[in-house]
Amino acid sequence: MTLRDLLRGRFAQLSPGVRRHVLHRLGRYAPWEVGFDFTPPSLGAGEEIGPPDFVGIGVQKAGTTWWYQSMLSHPDISSHEGIHKERHFFDRFGLQSMGPSDVDDYHGWFPRRTGTKTGEWTPDYFSYPWVPPLLKRAAPDTSLLLLLRDPVDRFRSGMAHQERMGGARDGAAIADAVGRGFYNRALSDWLAHFDADRLLVLQYERCMADRDGQLDLTFRHLGLAPHRPEPVDRPTPTRGRVETLLSVDVRNELIRLYSPDVAALAERLPQLDLSLWPNFAYLASGVDPPPLGPSPESNSPTRRP
16 A cells, blocks of 8 residues: 555545545635636647536436446546546526636536547536526537436435535525425426437436446437446445434425425326335325335435435
């Protein structure tokens, strides 16, 4: 083990807050943090830039990092070293205007080898209503990817992530986590700006059960040949994490809140398999939801995040 590897290992053992403090003192910020420099990176040998060929738009805590890494195994997809999968380029334009030079800068964040495709996956985009028209301006021909997960499980995992990262668990954080689960509402904003055939909707649960089949579907959507990658580690629980448990009352209330939206989503997307979302499988049969007790599907500490 090199000294660099040793230092990286020690650094990874620090708490998220301490790691952020150290990086900020060094002038290093993540793309989702205020202070990040959006100046495009320098091109490598044989690289060219342009609008992204694909943009993953959501959702948080649905295995998007795993899926993006699986996609990168395709020989016709380029990934520039050192660039995070989440560009977060449009976040700030909810509070300021985006001009032509900003569009050029956005294109500069997508270096790729000639003849290959490249893109990003920023899960926050799906929940930001100002992003669809801006992305349409910056990359009108891009292909969109959307990875969904049972919204109750997504909420639980989102709150667990918030807690692990040392974030607040106040009303604003809870409201944000709840709001991210109204998929049909957010999807309406996107389909107002992009044709439906530009969007591929995947289900996290189906991807977990049939990775190769769903990857084939993904590559086909991007106009790429089928490819069988080496196994990429699936999402697994973070060792030593504090799990967020949902009481029966909270889970019942979330199901009540989300059910109209999930029903509308299933009507909009006939391919959506509600049997993969146990909290909402009852909608497929048209019966009332059963009384809920403690659910190992949602509350088990060994449940994947």
